[in-house]
Amino acid sequence: MSLLTGPMRHHLDGHKDLTLTKPVLKTIDPDVVWIPLTNGNAPCKAVVNIGDEVKIGTKIAERNDRFFLPLFSPVSGTVTAIEKFMTSGMTQAEHLRIQNDHKNTTVRAFEPFDYEKASWEEVLDFVKNAGMLGLGGAGFPTYVKYLKPENVDLFIVNAVECEPYLTADYKNIEENISLLKTGTLALFKLSKAAKGCVAIKEDKVDQIAALKETFAGTPIEVRTVPNLYPMGWERTLVFQLTGKRYGMLPIEAGCILNNASTAIALGNAIDNGMPITHKYVTVSGDAIKNPQNVLVPIGTKAHEIIDACGGFVENMEDVLLVAGGPMMGKAIPNDQFVIAPQNNGLTVLKNIKNEEVKCLRCGRCTETCPSGLQPVRINFAQKRMDLEELETLSVNDCIECGMCTYICPSKIEVTEGVRRAKRFLRAKAAPGGKK
Amino acid sequence: MKYTYKPSPNYRQKQSTISIMRDLTVCLLSIVLFATVYNAIRYGFATGMRVILMTAAAVITALVTEAAYFKVTGAKDIVTEVRHSFGWVTAIIMVLITRLDVSIYAIVISTVICIIFGKLVFGGFGQNIFNPAAFGEAIIMNSFAASKAANITADVYSGATPMTAMNSYGWVMENSVFEEFIQQFGGLGNMMIGNYPTVIGASCAILIIICGAYMMWKKDIDWHLTVTYILSIFCISLVVGLIHGEGLWFAIFNLITGGVLFCGIFMMTDPVTTPITIPGRMIFAFGAAALTLIIRWKANLPDGALYSVLLMNMLTPAIDKMIKGNQIKEAKQIRNEVIIAGVVCTLVAILVGAFLEGKTPVVASSSAPASALSSEDFSSTNVSCTDQGNGVYACSAKGFEGVNEATVTIENGAVKSIEVTAFNDTPGVGDMATAEGELARYAGATTSSAIDSTSGASFTSTSLRAMVYEALTMAGE
Ligand code: SF4
Ligand code: SF4
Numbered sequence: 061m062s063l064l065t066g067p068m069r070h071h072l073d074g075h076k077d078l079t080l081t082k083p084v085l086k087t088i089d090p091d092v093v094w095i096p097l098t099n100g101n102a103p104c105k106a107v108v109n110i111g112d113e114v115k116i117g118t119k120i121a122e123r124n125d126r127f128f129l130p131l132f133s134p135v136s137g138t139v140t141a142i143e144k145f146m147t148s149g150m151t152q153a154e155h156l157r158i159q160n161d162h163k164n165t166t167v168r169a170f171e172p173f174d175y176e177k178a179s180w181e182e183v184l185d186f187v188k189n190a191g192m193l194g195l196g197g198a199g200f201p202t203y204v205k206y207l208k209p210e211n212v213d214l215f216i217v218n219a220v221e222c223e224p225y226l227t228a229d230y231k232n233i234e235e236n237i238s239l240l241k242t243g244t245l246a247l248f249k250l251s252k253a254a255k256g257c258v259a260i261k262e263d264k265v266d267q268i269a270a271l272k273e274t275f276a277g278t279p280i281e282v283r284t285v286p287n288l289y290p291m292g293w294e295r296t297l298v299f300q301l302t303g304k305r306y307g308m309l310p311i312e313a314g315c316i317l318n319n320a321s322t323a324i325a326l327g328n329a330i331d332n333g334m335p336i337t338h339k340y341v342t343v344s345g346d347a348i349k350n351p352q353n354v355l356v357p358i359g360t361k362a363h364e365i366i367d368a369c370g371g372f373v374e375n376m377e378d379v380l381l382v383a384g385g386p387m388m389g390k391a392i393p394n395d396q397f398v399i400a401p402q403n404n405g406l407t408v409l410k411n412i413k414n415e416e417v418k419c420l421r422c423g424r425c426t427e428t429c430p431s432g433l434q435p436v437r438i439n440f441a442q443k444r445m446d447l448e449e450l451e452t453l454s455v456n457d458c459i460e461c462g463m464c465t466y467i468c469p470s471k472i473e474v475t476e477g478v479r480r481a482k483r484f485l486r487a488k489a490a491p492g493g494k495k
Numbered sequence: 496m497k498y499t500y501k502p503s504p505n506y507r508q509k510q511s512t513i514s515i516m517r518d519l520t521v522c523l524l525s526i527v528l529f530a531t532v533y534n535a536i537r538y539g540f541a542t543g544m545r546v547i548l549m550t551a552a553a554v555i556t557a558l559v560t561e562a563a564y565f566k567v568t569g570a571k572d573i574v575t576e577v578r579h580s581f582g583w584v585t586a587i588i589m590v591l592i593t594r595l596d597v598s599i600y601a602i603v604i605s606t607v608i609c610i611i612f613g614k615l616v617f618g619g620f621g622q623n624i625f626n627p628a629a630f631g632e633a634i635i636m637n638s639f640a641a642s643k644a645a646n647i648t649a650d651v652y653s654g655a656t657p658m659t660a661m662n663s664y665g666w667v668m669e670n671s672v673f674e675e676f677i678q679q680f681g682g683l684g685n686m687m688i689g690n691y692p693t694v695i696g697a698s699c700a701i702l703i704i705i706c707g708a709y710m711m712w713k714k715d716i717d718w719h720l721t722v723t724y725i726l727s728i729f730c731i732s733l734v735v736g737l738i739h740g741e742g743l744w745f746a747i748f749n750l751i752t753g754g755v756l757f758c759g760i761f762m763m764t765d766p767v768t769t770p771i772t773i774p775g776r777m778i779f780a781f782g783a784a785a786l787t788l789i790i791r792w793k794a795n796l797p798d799g800a801l802y803s804v805l806l807m808n809m810l811t812p813a814i815d816k817m818i819k820g821n822q823i824k825e826a827k828q829i830r831n832e833v834i835i836a837g838v839v840c841t842l843v844a845i846l847v848g849a850f851l852e853g854k855t856p857v858v859a860s861s862s863a864p865a866s867a868l869s870s871e872d873f874s875s876t877n878v879s880c881t882d883q884g885n886g887v888y889a890c891s892a893k894g895f896e897g898v899n900e901a902t903v904t905i906e907n908g909a910v911k912s913i914e915v916t917a918f919n920d921t922p923g924v925g926d927m928a929t930a931e932g933e934l935a936r937y938a939g940a941t942t943s944s945a946i947d948s949t950s951g952a953s954f955t956s957t958s959l960r961a962m963v964y965e966a967l968t969m970a971g972e
Contacts, residue, residue: 386506393500417579418621422766432822454821462504476502
């Protein structure tokens with residue numbers, strides 16, 4: 061974002077109008093849900109046995125390695141099996157099968173909690189035990205970020221939602237703005253920050269007004285950011301709001317960030333005593349018949365959601381079913397995966413063949429890469445297997461945002477080339493790797 | 496239903512290399528059209544059509560050459576390969592930087608060579624080191640200088656281009672002389688709209704700027720390089736102009752002539768042969784600007800812009816290598832590199848410019864006291880006379896753009912009269928020197944007489960003085 065480096069961000073055509081004004085479909089109540097027993101790359105251990113009865117809000121599994129994370133049942137019914145299949149992150153993982161009895165019997169998971177009166181430690185414990193995790197896509201346990209909040213200047217609730225097509229956060233905020241307030245203020249307390257803000261794109265005029273009203277009289281400001289990609293990425297957002305760059309973690313620039321959905325989930329836990337059981341998911345794209353947002357239990361299979369949205373448009377034989385938005389979401393080669401807590405979209409796109417031509421060295425990828433890399437040179441060096449040059453190109457700073465492929469006028473899979481370069485470097489660096 | 500896997504992202508912007516090349520082609524064709532119409536109006540229909548003929552010859556040659564190459568190398572889908580190789584762009588650019596009197600034969604051969612050796616042997620589109628069009632034009636200039644289309648030479652390019660004319664002055668001159676000088680091209684304003692002789696496509700500054708602005712707006716070309724180049728040229732020549740006490744004209748003249756604009760907008764923006772990063776491109780532009788002016792001023796090559804592209808092309812890999820790692824983390828170092836490159840290039844060019852010395856191809860100004868005919872040097876006029884008896888000599892001598900002829904009558908070792916029989920300089924300018932009153936001033940002149948040039952028509956005056964002097968010398972023998 062300077063004269064010399066280029067903009068390092070770019071406006072994308074968001075297609076958000078496809079779903080923005082439509083009501084959220086809340087009738088999906090699948091007969092079976094499959095809870096992925098995984099968080100990040102770590103497995104979670106079931107704490108219920110096959111045959112056990114569960115209610116909405118019953119704790120069913122937990123992660124217990126370096127980090128702690130409990131999982132809760134989104135439906136009432138019976139645990140019937142554990143099976144291994146592909147997740148929305150395209151890894152194999154065990155899933156806990158729960159037969160839904162459609163009775164929706166609920167158990168309050170947490171005792172009433174007053175975050176204002178509670179001590180800082182009690183709030184941290186609450187966040188940890190409530191199973192809060194980064195709902196923006198990372199799925200990282202939330203409490204970990206707040207373990208040592210020192211010298212935090214700015215606490216940021218990220219409502220930017222910069223992925224094209226996705227409007228799930230927007231809808232979630234629209235329907236649960238008071239929960240957002242509770243969650244945000246609780247996290248703000250936890251962050252011990254001097255200032256707090258909710259960051260949202262400047263074009264969401266209505267929501268900006270609603271947020272301003274909600275947060276009036278609190279220390280939380282509403283700050284608008286330009287409609288550019290990847291504005292929702294932590295580094296870009298921190299730079300936009302503070303003008304600071306950082307090495308590894310945002311806290312180095314005095315910032316802590318959480319996604320707006322995470323704040324809402326925490327608000328729900330505090331106000332209603334309920335854990336994360338359902339997710340707002342945007343179903344959109346040019347190959348789905350009725351694009352809209354849905355509110356579904358965690359563990360709902362993708363094909364049920366697609367069916368509920370009218371299936372595919374006519375004469376469609378070949379689609380890309382993307383878990384998430386089209387920039388960073390993965391295209392999954394089947395429709396059997398389930399919605400995990402961190403999923404916020406299903407983008408269904410026509411599979412169009414891109415006419416790839418040779419790289420013309422136009423440098424667009426270099427100008428727009430938010431990490432300031434030179435994807436084109438990384439690609440060339442990777443093809444030549446030029447280890448020496450790759451090592452000068454900071455390959456591992458790539459966040460796989462997809463910008464370089466998006467922008468490339470020659471329609472080259474530039475991002476994939478950078479991924480290959482990363483793997484190549486990792487293989488070389490691994491002990492026993494050929495040097 | 497088939498669920499296809501593709502690596503993320505699964506989202507593409509609309510602009511494509513194919514659309515970029517389409518816009519570029521449209522812009523280039525608009526310049527071809529301008530050149531066709533301009534030449535047709537000024538020199539006649541056949542001359543105008545020649546532009547189209549040359550363009551067609553080059554484009555067809557490029558396409559055929561590439562198709563043949565892909566056939567020989569065993570490509571599966573030759574049509575697609577040719578479509579994705581964009582050879583026609585090279586061909587059109589090459590024609591546009593060529594002079595109109597180059598023969599079709601030279602165009603065809605140069606196109607073949609530049610497509611094969613300028614592009615395909617490097618691995619094809621995207622791999623070539625030299626700008627292929629500049630490469631092709633360099634071949635034309637160096638190998639086919641003599642191969643002029645016979646029928647066209649006489650009427651179109653008997654005159655000098657602003658570049659060559661300026662060169663004979665050594666680039667620096669008094670402001671009043673420039674006023675006079677630039678009149679032969681109808682003034683700077685006239686030059687902006689392209690009404691003067693130069694290479695086919697580089698004349699109309701306004702049209703070129705419009706094309707450039709359009710392509711920058713559509714993000715087809717990166718503005719950093721072009722703008723840096725043009726601003727550098729302007730600033731360097733402005734400073735050099737000030738050093739020599741020249742007016743703003745010096746900077747403007749340096750900017751709009753010699754293909755600077757065409758080169759900056761259509762050739763330097765060829766991404767294949769220029770650095771990848773923005774800082775790299777700015778370094779490239781600084782270097783190219785300095786080289787353009789130095790070559791033009793010092794090496795007497797009017798096509799400084801062209802050679803500067805080729806020279807900087809060679810440095811492109813090295814410039815790319817300078818910009819390493821994460822541009823955010825290395826921002827300071829990168830900025831310093833750009834600043835150093837900019838300052839060094841600019842200073843060197845200014846220094847070279849500061850030592851420019853004006854040449855006086857003729858007695859440049861009437862303010863200087865005229866010297867005796869016998870002490871003037873008329874060798875550049877190629878003057879010759881034939882004795883026709885009775886003191887009558889038929890003489891000819893080169894004036895500004897053509898050869899003038901006159902009959903000089905000598906009586907008793909002095910001029911009796913001079914009568915102009917053929918005038919080939921700029922009408923309305925040079926003919927001021929051939930007016931009756933002006934010619935009367937030669938009566939009674941001997942080799943030791945001093946005769947002032949006619950103000951504003953010094954070239955023609957010089958040719959007249961040369962003829963008078965030659966006739967007097969012959970009569971004296
Ligand atoms: S995917 Fe990586 S290399 Fe490509 S633009 Fe994003 S950060 Fe840069
Ligand atoms: S955007 Fe594509 S064509 Fe342009 S330099 Fe990058 S990889 Fe090459």
